[in-house]
Amino acid sequence: MVWQRQHVLGLADFTPEEYQIVLQTAASFREVLTRPLPKVPTLQGKVVATLFFEASTRTRNSFELAAKRLSADVLNFAPGISSLSKGETILDTARTFLAMGSDLLIIRHAQAGVPQQLAAEISRRGSPTGVLNAGDGLHEHPTQGLLDLFTLCAHLDPERPRLENLQGVKIAIVGDILHSRVARSDIYALLAAGADVHLAGPPTLLPKDFAQLIPGYTLPIHWQLQPALEGSRFVITLRLQQERMGEYLLPSLREYHHLFGITHQRLQLCHPQVKLLHPGPVNRGVELSSDVMEDPGLNLIEQQVTHGVAVRMALLYLMGGGRIPT
């Protein structure tokens, strides 16, 4: 198996082999992270720049920690205190980081397509720098999709997380699917693993076109929670992205919780060993009731965060030219 991707912009065209490589490499970094000195010299001398043009807590810090655990030098770009406020364009900002010798650029932007434009410009120049999409508008959030995939596979087989672990496993994705780049990346990853993915949300946040997201495959979509939850082994809940919503998509947060909020009682419908995921940040009492969030036996939310570092280390390592562990 060989890693050939210079840029990771989305999961829509990821191959099963690429998913397996990421799972396998992330598993070996998960082990590194449990050592007394959780650091390896693999990216020593390399420069990793995080360019976050949109707010982030988990993703930015997770990438920064992943790069530092690999011994890279990390440059952090914060738009509020940068030359963007003096009128500089995104591409010129990126050029500055390239001129400083950045080997990897990690970019988040509120507009879909910005990481793709940057990658196209880099390829046009024949530069070997890799671009990693850390979330672009409503389009994709590939590292979240990969860390969710890793968390699910590792839950079912902690020793050897593999794509096959999810074959035929029912997984419900619930909430604001329309505005969620996480939902799109999760759907690509989970369907590649052969999971039985069901989508649920109010019709305003789950348009029926979603059923046709994958050419040649009809995704089951539900405008009620019950059929999605019935027998589900995992439930992935998504934040209501109020910052991306127009005014009239939701009657109220209370109404949403009443119809789609995950509570202990509703989880009775699921598989007896059901586990919950959420990419964070959570609107407590809206997507999940507070007691569900506090129930460590039920949710894998903190594991998602922990695994996020290992998965991002895996990608930075692979994109930085590292060899695939056996």
Ligand code: NCD
């Ligand atoms: C997600 C994002 O930014 O798309 N969060 C994250 O990366 N952890 C989901 C969200 O903001 O709801």
